[in-house]
Amino acid sequence: MSELSRPRVALLGMPRTGKSTYLGALWALVQSHLEPSVSEVSFSGDRAYVQVLAEQVARAEEVPRTAIDASDQLAVTLRFDPGAIVDLVMPDTSGESLRLLFEERVWYPRLRSTCEEATAILLFVHPERVRVPQPLAVLSGAVGSSFEEEAPVERVPFYAREHASTAAELIEVFENVAEVCRSRWPIRLAVVVSAWDAVDEGSAPTPYTWMETRLPGLLSTIESNPQIAELGVFGVSAQGGSLVEREELLARGEVCDRAYARNADGEPVSLAEPVRWSIWGA
Amino acid sequence: MSLAHQFLFGYENGHRLLAGSRTLSAELLMQLLAATDATMSPDCPPLVTGVALPQTNEYALCVTWCAPELPRTGAVWAHALIVERSQLSDPGAMEALLRLPRRPLDGSLDGYAEPLELDARTAPVPSYLPVGTPSAELLRSIAAAAYGGRGTTVVVCDDLAEAALALVFLWAAQWPELRAQYSFRTREVASLESSDVDITVAAGVRGAVAAEPGPPATEAPRWLDAVVEDARSAVATPFGDFLWEFGPLEPPQPHRLRRLASLWARVLDGGAALKQALFGKDEDEWWTVGERERVVALLGGDRSAWDADALALAERIRGLSASRRA
Numbered sequence: 191m192s193e194l195s196r197p198r199v200a201l202l203g204m205p206r207t208g209k210s211t212y213l214g215a216l217w218a219l220v221q222s223h224l225e226p227s228v229s230e231v232s233f234s235g236d237r238a239y240v241q242v243l244a245e246q247v248a249r250a251e252e253v254p255r256t257a258i259d260a261s262d263q264l265a266v267t268l269r270f271d272p273g274a275i276v277d278l279v280m281p282d283t284s285g286e287s288l289r290l291l292f293e294e295r296v297w298y299p300r301l302r303s304t305c306e307e308a309t310a311i312l313l314f315v316h317p318e319r320v321r322v323p324q325p326l327a328v329l330s331g332a333v334g335s336s337f338e339e340e341a342p343v344e345r346v347p348f349y350a351r352e353h354a355s356t357a358a359e360l361i362e363v364f365e366n367v368a369e370v371c372r373s374r375w376p377i378r379l380a381v382v383v384s385a386w387d388a389v390d391e392g393s394a395p396t397p398y399t400w401m402e403t404r405l406p407g408l409l410s411t412i413e414s415n416p417q418i419a420e421l422g423v424f425g426v427s428a429q430g431g432s433l434v435e436r437e438e439l440l441a442r443g444e445v446c447d448r449a450y451a452r453n454a455d456g457e458p459v460s461l462a463e464p465v466r467w468s469i470w471g472a
Numbered sequence: 473m474s475l476a477h478q479f480l481f482g483y484e485n486g487h488r489l490l491a492g493s494r495t496l497s498a499e500l501l502m503q504l505l506a507a508t509d510a511t512m513s514p515d516c517p518p519l520v521t522g523v524a525l526p527q528t529n530e531y532a533l534c535v536t537w538c539a540p541e542l543p544r545t546g547a548v549w550a551h552a553l554i555v556e557r558s559q560l561s562d563p564g565a566m567e568a569l570l571r572l573p574r575r576p577l578d579g580s581l582d583g584y585a586e587p588l589e590l591d592a593r594t595a596p597v598p599s600y601l602p603v604g605t606p607s608a609e610l611l612r613s614i615a616a617a618a619y620g621g622r623g624t625t626v627v628v629c630d631d632l633a634e635a636a637l638a639l640v641f642l643w644a645a646q647w648p649e650l651r652a653q654y655s656f657r658t659r660e661v662a663s664l665e666s667s668d669v670d671i672t673v674a675a676g677v678r679g680a681v682a683a684e685p686g687p688p689a690t691e692a693p694r695w696l697d698a699v700v701e702d703a704r705s706a707v708a709t710p711f712g713d714f715l716w717e718f719g720p721l722e723p724p725q726p727h728r729l730r731r732l733a734s735l736w737a738r739v740l741d742g743g744a745a746l747k748q749a750l751f752g753k754d755e756d757e758w759w760t761v762g763e764r765e766r767v768v769a770l771l772g773g774d775r776s777a778w779d780a781d782a783l784a785l786a787e788r789i790r791g792l793s794a795s796r797r798a
Contacts, residue, residue, distance in 0.1 A: 205486030206544065236678045254546030258487060259506045261663050262678075286486045286505060294498040298506075351488075 198279045199468045200304045202367070203314030204359065205285030208384030208428060211253045212314070212461075213264060213282055214243030215428035218445035219461050220268065225446040227460035231267040231275055240264050247449075250429060250439040258284040261300065270466050278469070281308075291366055292359045293350050305370045310378040310468035313360065317389045320404050323355045357407040364411060368418045378471060379412065379419040380464045381405075386425030386452060387432065396456030397425035420471065424464045425452040474565045474590040476572060477554040480581060481508045483539060483547035491584035500525060504532060508550030512538040512660055516675075517633035518575075518600035521657040522643055523669075530554050531652055535573035535600045542579075549575050555590065561648035564592050570640060571595035606638035611700045614638050618656070618671035619699070620727035624664070626672045632658045635673040638703075645703040645712065647719030650729060670726050695733035711736050731757065744779065753784045764792055 201209040217240040219225045239262040246253050256262070263281040270276065287298035305311075329346045347353075364379075371377050383389065383397050401409045401423055412421045430448025431439050442448040451461045460466070479492040487509045489501060496504065507521045521534040536550040551573045559565040568590040576584075610629060617627045629635045639656045646654060655669045662674035698711040705712070714736055715729070722728040738745040750758060751770060759766060767788050770778055780786070 238678060252545045254511065255483075255487070255544055257511045257546075258509045260511065261665055284487075284509075286488070286509070289486055289488075290498075290502055290505070294501060296498040296502055298502060 196277050196279060197309045197469045198281065198304075198307050199310045199312060199465055200308035201280060201282050201312050201314065202288055202301075202305075202363070203285055203316075203382075203384075204289055204319075204356075205255065206319065207285060207314040207316040208382075208426075209285070209312075209314050210243055210256050210282055211247060211428045212312075212382065212384065212426060213240060213280065214245075214247040214253055215426075215445050215449045215461055216465065217241070217264065218244040218247055219449065220266070222444060222446040224444065225460075227271045228462040228466075229269050231269050233266050235263075235265045244445070247428060248445050250433060250436045252433055256282055256284040258286045258298065259300070260284060270462065274470070276469055278465070280465070288363060289351075289359075292354070292362050297366075297370075302370060305367050308371055308377070309374060310380070311367065311371075312380050312382050312464055312468060313363070314382050314384050315356065315360070315405065316384050317400070317404070318385065320356045321354070322404065323357070329353075355407075357405050360405070360408045361411050364408070364419075368415070375418050376416060376420050377418070378422065378468045380422035380424055380468055381408070381412075382464050383423070383425045385427060385429075386450075387427040387430065389425065390427070390452070394456070396454060397423045397452055398454040398456075400425070422464065422467050422472075423454040424459070424467075425456075426461060426464065427451070428461065474555070474559050474562065475587040476559075476569060476590050477587050478572070478584055479504060479552040479554070480576065480584040481505070481548075481550040481552065482576070482579075483542045483544050487548065487550075491581045493585055493587045497527075499527060504534070504552050507532060507657075508534045508536050508548075508552055510536050510548060510659055511546065512536065512548055514538055514540045516660050518636065519632065519658045519660070520600070520636040520639060521655075522639075523655045523657075524557075524653050525554065529557050531557055531560060533569055533573065535575075537575045537600070551575070551584075553588070557648075557652040559590060560651045562590075565590040566644060566651075567592040568595045570601075570644070571598045573598065573600055575599070601637050601640065602633045604637070605704050606634050606641055608700050608704060610634060610638045611642065611703055612696050614671060614673060615642060615696055615699045615703070616693075618642065618726055619730035619733075625667065625670060626662050626664055626674060626677055628675070628677060629673050630675055632660065632673070632675055639671070639673060641703045642699075645699070645715075646729065647716050649720055649724040650726070653724040654726060693734075694737040695730060698733050698736050699729070714739075744782065747778065748782060751778070751783055753788055763788065767792060 201213065203209050220228055220230050221244065243253055263279055265279045267275060267277045281304045283301055283304055287301040290296055290298050326346055381401060383400060389400055395403065412419050428449050429439060430442060430450065439448055449461045451459050451463055453459045477493045480490050481487060482490045484490060487505060507523045510519050516538050519536040523532050525532055532552050532554045534550055534552040536548050539547045539549045553569055553572050555569055572588055572595055613627050617625055636658045639658065643651060643654060643656060656671045657669055659672055659674045661676045661678060662672045663678050702709045702712045715732060718732060735749055738749040749755060770785060
């Protein structure tokens with residue numbers, strides 16, 4: 191397999207959206223004899239990085255943040271059930287480098303090269319860190335007053351780093367990333383809603399309906415441009431639950447026993463499904 | 473009084489600039505974010521980074537501390553000091569610069585929004601470096617890798633505190649123009665991918681094999697002895713004076729320091745060795761005039777000053793004649 195035809199699935203997302211945790215859980219899954227959906231055929235490079243991540247996920251610990259100049263990646267040949275073998279590279283990126291793209295309008299070189307070389311993208315979103323657009327009436331503290339009353343004219347400060355909505359950030363990201371991987375349009379782009387366990391309670395929405403509700407602008411932007419990107423939506427719980435209940439998590443067994451994923455319609459799928467989809471599609 | 477600009481980086485929904493004494497362009501901000509961010513375990517000593525900022529004709533000295541008190545695992549504090557390159561030639565400013573990096577106390581950002589005076593009399597003792605002098609063995613390993621003796625620019629060393637001290641000692645011993653171009657850092661883990669950093673000392677590496685500290689003393693090149701002795705000395709050494717005199721005549725590149733140090737070793741060997749090093753066959757790198765002009769000058773000089781056999785003058789004349797016929 192030539193280097194160009196080797197799938198490169200880039201993990202993108204703002205800080206603390208679960209990219210490295212997913213990578214660690216995925217590697218724990220690959221290493222587990224109990225998991226039939228995906229297994230290792232051979233490994234190239236240094237496995238210390240993903241091994242440490244996998245061990246941290248296995249211990250239900252918070253995975254440390256990825257430094258901005260880190261060049262870590264998972265390079266491995268995997269066998270996906272029922273027998274498809276793929277030589278895969280998954281570069282991990284820091285959330286800070288993606289934030290620079292939005293806040294400072296500059297490409298961090300390593301992020302740019304990762305996007306340029308990517309054959310597919312997993313874009314991570316943490317459901318508890320989504321900033322939704324807010325009306326001025328709310329931002330200026332006019333909550334509770336009648337909206338029919340004449341509200342006092344106040345200037346509401348706006349700082350991109352504090353106030354920009356997540357949808358605005360990720361639409362900018364989509365536009366810029368799409369531009370640098372133009373030669374591979376339409377590129378597969380999966381929005382991965384991490385910590386899905388935080389959403390997945392009671393009458394839970396499906397990952398797709400969650401996006402419709404929480405990130406409608408991003409959803410419609412991607413769906414309106416099928417010539418640029420083929421959209422997938424997944425919910426993943428790489429730890430299987432909240433780290434606050436660590437003992438309970440550990441009592442549930444190995445990573446493959448507690449980590450789980452949902453497809454766009456909310457049906458259970460393997461945690462490796464976003465990767466499989468990014469390579470072969472539906 | 474000279475001033476240093478300061479910038480404090482820390483964790484606020486990611487590693488970011490929290491306070492500073494001036495605004496930064498996006499390009500500089502990106503460079504400093506990369507220079508100050510690092511993977512650190514809770515017991516990792518402070519990491520040092522020196523990086524040239526050619527776009528503004530400045531230099532940044534950065535120190536990064538692990539921040540286990542912050543709510544995000546892997547978060548760090550970092551203090552970056554930016555000075556004009558010309559300030560690196562002032563010994564007093566240099567001493568003050570090395571003393572200025574400080575970790576925030578109790579997370580307070582107070583005192584980071586104003587420029588700092590480069591005054592060694594008022595600057596505190598640096599808290600991020602151990603007291604003392606780095607070992608000659610470690611200095612030798614780092615100098616060998618940094619100045620071109622090894623083929624790798626990553627050195628493995630378990631003691632990152634002493635490594636930081638050694639890097640600072642070696643940097644301070646360089647002539648000012650080289651200091652202003654030279655980049656160095658300590659890291660807990662480093663990749664052996666090609667890097668634009670002149671020297672990295674890491675406790676561990678990812679990838680292939682890095683240089684191990686401590687080359688056998690019997691095999692260490694003699695030029696290293698002069699570099700190490702000068703770096704460890706609290707007072708100016710004859711070799712240091714030599715570097716400051718002739719270094720500015722050289723391009724500010726690390727391997728040029730090795731060449732000057734090699735020449736210094738020849739000086740100690742006596743006149744014949746020095747003449748061989750400067751005027752011998754294939755010693756082209758010192759000269760802006762060609763081989764022909766040098767041979768002609770040697771033939772025209774006082775024959776008693778040269779050993780024509782040692783300088784291979786006959787062979788060189790034949791070579792020049794052959795090349796002219798060709």
